[in-house]
Amino acid sequence: MVGRTGETQLxxxxxxxxxxxxxxxxxxxxxxGSRTLTRQSGLDVSPATVRNVMADLEEAGFICSPHTSAxxxxxxxxxxxxxxxxxxxxxxxxxxxxxxxxxxxRDGGTTELVDKASTLLSGLTRLAGVVTLPRRNGxxxxxxxxxxxxxxxxxxxxxxxxxxxxxxxxxxEREYSAAELxxxxxxxxxxxxxxEIGSVRELLLEQMKADREQMNSLMTSVIDVAQRLFADxxxxxxxxxxxxxxxxxxxxxxxxxxxxKELFDAFERKRDILHLLDRCLCADxxxxxxxxxxxxxxxxxxxxxxxxxxxEGEVLGVLGVIGPTRMDYDRVIPIVDVTARLLGHxxxxxx
Amino acid sequence: MVGRTGETQLxxxxxxxxxxxxxxxxxxxxxxGSRTLTRQSGLDVSPATVRNVMADLEEAGFICSPHTSAxxxxxxxxxxxxxxxxxxxxxxxxxxxxxxxxxxxRDGGTTELVDKASTLLSGLTRLAGVVTLPRRNGxxxxxxxxxxxxxxxxxxxxxxxxxxxxxxxxxxEREYSAAELxxxxxxxxxxxxxxEIGSVRELLLEQMKADREQMNSLMTSVIDVAQRLFADxxxxxxxxxxxxxxxxxxxxxxxxxxxxKELFDAFERKRDILHLLDRCLCADxxxxxxxxxxxxxxxxxxxxxxxxxxxEGEVLGVLGVIGPTRMDYDRVIPIVDVTARLLGHxxxxxx
DNA sequence: GCTTAGCACTCTCGGTCCGGGAGTGCCAAC
DNA sequence: GTTGGCACTCCCGGACCGAGAGTGCTAAGC
Numbered sequence: 001m002v003g004r005t006g007e008t009q010l011x012x013x014x015x016x017x018x019x020x021x022x023x024x025x026x027x028x029x030x031x032x033g034s035r036t037l038t039r040q041s042g043l044d045v046s047p048a049t050v051r052n053v054m055a056d057l058e059e060a061g062f063i064c065s066p067h068t069s070a071x072x073x074x075x076x077x078x079x080x081x082x083x084x085x086x087x088x089x090x091x092x093x094x095x096x097x098x099x100x101x102x103x104x105x106r107d108g109g110t111t112e113l114v115d116k117a118s119t120l121l122s123g124l125t126r127l128a129g130v131v132t133l134p135r136r137n138g139x140x141x142x143x144x145x146x147x148x149x150x151x152x153x154x155x156x157x158x159x160x161x162x163x164x165x166x167x168x169x170x171x172x173e174r175e176y177s178a179a180e181l182x183x184x185x186x187x188x189x190x191x192x193x194x195x196e197i198g199s200v201r202e203l204l205l206e207q208m209k210a211d212r213e214q215m216n217s218l219m220t221s222v223i224d225v226a227q228r229l230f231a232d233x234x235x236x237x238x239x240x241x242x243x244x245x246x247x248x249x250x251x252x253x254x255x256x257x258x259x260x261k262e263l264f265d266a267f268e269r270k271r272d273i274l275h276l277l278d279r280c281l282c283a284d285x286x287x288x289x290x291x292x293x294x295x296x297x298x299x300x301x302x303x304x305x306x307x308x309x310x311x312e313g314e315v316l317g318v319l320g321v322i323g324p325t326r327m328d329y330d331r332v333i334p335i336v337d338v339t340a341r342l343l344g345h346x347x348x349x350x351x
Numbered sequence: 352m353v354g355r356t357g358e359t360q361l362x363x364x365x366x367x368x369x370x371x372x373x374x375x376x377x378x379x380x381x382x383x384g385s386r387t388l389t390r391q392s393g394l395d396v397s398p399a400t401v402r403n404v405m406a407d408l409e410e411a412g413f414i415c416s417p418h419t420s421a422x423x424x425x426x427x428x429x430x431x432x433x434x435x436x437x438x439x440x441x442x443x444x445x446x447x448x449x450x451x452x453x454x455x456x457r458d459g460g461t462t463e464l465v466d467k468a469s470t471l472l473s474g475l476t477r478l479a480g481v482v483t484l485p486r487r488n489g490x491x492x493x494x495x496x497x498x499x500x501x502x503x504x505x506x507x508x509x510x511x512x513x514x515x516x517x518x519x520x521x522x523x524e525r526e527y528s529a530a531e532l533x534x535x536x537x538x539x540x541x542x543x544x545x546x547e548i549g550s551v552r553e554l555l556l557e558q559m560k561a562d563r564e565q566m567n568s569l570m571t572s573v574i575d576v577a578q579r580l581f582a583d584x585x586x587x588x589x590x591x592x593x594x595x596x597x598x599x600x601x602x603x604x605x606x607x608x609x610x611x612k613e614l615f616d617a618f619e620r621k622r623d624i625l626h627l628l629d630r631c632l633c634a635d636x637x638x639x640x641x642x643x644x645x646x647x648x649x650x651x652x653x654x655x656x657x658x659x660x661x662x663e664g665e666v667l668g669v670l671g672v673i674g675p676t677r678m679d680y681d682r683v684i685p686i687v688d689v690t691a692r693l694l695g696h697x698x699x700x701x702x
Numbered sequence: 703g704c705t706t707a708g709c710a711c712t713c714t715c716g717g718t719c720c721g722g723g724a725g726t727g728c729c730a731a732c
Numbered sequence: 733g734t735t736g737g738c739a740c741t742c743c744c745g746g747a748c749c750g751a752g753a754g755t756g757c758t759a760a761g762c
Contacts, residue, residue, distance in 0.1 A: 033725050035724085067742055068741050420755060
């Protein structure tokens, strides 16, 4: 679905004009005419010449005119070529970098950090910021605690990585006393502390294969409880945090309330957005979806600039911003890039 | 700021016409003319007579016309009189009640329950649902656990009421070893389990007054840690959960994007909304704020229908819906009322 | 004195028309 | 290949108009 812009060869002048046109349109929001473009491009040619080039660009699908006698506007394909080949990104504003690095220092739980990243993204870009929650796989088990609730329900408290606490209610095979659960907590904490959550699961599976007859009662209980505790680890739903959606309401191209509602509903529904973000997970560096390239109608007129964030070389999640197709890519891209690096850094368990 | 409608005496016919007018306007969204109103009210009078009455109602401030030759529209004051004196609420749809009572059964944490209540409110009314998080004061301490983090940071895990787990990071006066913290956990859990969180704080304060010299080292540590743990209990920020905001985007009277943005910004900012919800906290039964009665400009054209919810006679929080002034009060009010009762019931620790 | 029919008046809304402005496409000349 | 010229198209805002809806007032009727 991503446009292949290599097939059409554009001569340098045409590229230069396309670049100027897109930049101008991003700044003004108005269709760009040949006259304005001539002045803006810095080329020493007449409007008539520019008109000829524009006709070519239109035929190639990079620009189009809303109606006969308006100027030209970039198409999704035009933006694609622009961000792929023409864009010169600005380095990030120094004070913004400082703000980011100060704010994105780990001092609380992961959720707080993700929230903050999302808010910062939206604040710096004045668009909507999204950050997926980091995948849990990489966590190191620190401590486990069990508490009996009513009947066969047990509250499990997992502490991971010094930072994060997870609470889960599990339903056990039989009822356990507080003392029994205390013993289980002690055993698991002693045995598995410091290990990756993933490897804990594997170890447990291995032990389960051993003949149950040979186990003592402690081990049977461990298997019963811990297996239920770690079982659904994998199937945990992905989720993301979004901030500053209301920023999107200021853009003229999104002033249609119905369209806006569909977009906001999609944010609330989460499924489509998550699916889209997933597709950015493996990519390295900044990824951009322009308009309906994404395959979703709701994204007509809307772009998504993302980057995966990673710690210790492992991809943890994706973050980015959502805004109108007509956004300041040159300013937004470095912000997304830097935020992804800083968030990854902050989530690094060794930092 | 709440309108006092008792001062103006309206004869029964005027009341009947006002009632018909408001109902009609709520249904149609169009200004109501004398002709339509005559037919609708069921009164056997001519449009001219109705016009005279309407002129009176306008003079009294209950209705107004958008322009000379449009019909009449209720003012905030008109709505106020309507909900105070004229409204006949419909009993709630039986299947809706069933849905509510099934869904609002406690089976997870408090947060999940509050989320669900908010979503249900918005789903049933097709408006935005809000629910404040219940105040914690009423919690019964179940268990305390401490874990050392880096340096003088300690992770405290509080289990309350069998349902809820809170994690807090506290900064202690000196560094504690894991074993020390274990002893503190044991002591506090043994000593204070089953008590109200509030009374725990009081007990601690009492013990602090005792001469420190006489304390053994365990008690000194208990005071150091526990005091920090329970200190900020009081100052905990209020918060609320909102759901279905996008429902508000379908109403013609809110189709102005700028106005909509201001409202959504207020939802995100939370302060004003919280302040407004606080004012409903003490009131018994369903409370209604109509338009700018609330004192906030953003609420122009927007109404808030709320009810406090309580368990064991104690007020825990407020829930309600936000929608256009022109909403189906007769349908919405019972939904808010019943949801409040059911949520209160679900949060009752003895249930 | 309340109610009513009649009527002139006002205002909105949608449609049409028009001129100015912006921009295009094409052509012929360089 | 580039350029100036020119006719053409289209949008936009303003003016205008008629239909429709509803009002306020007045004078007549019960």
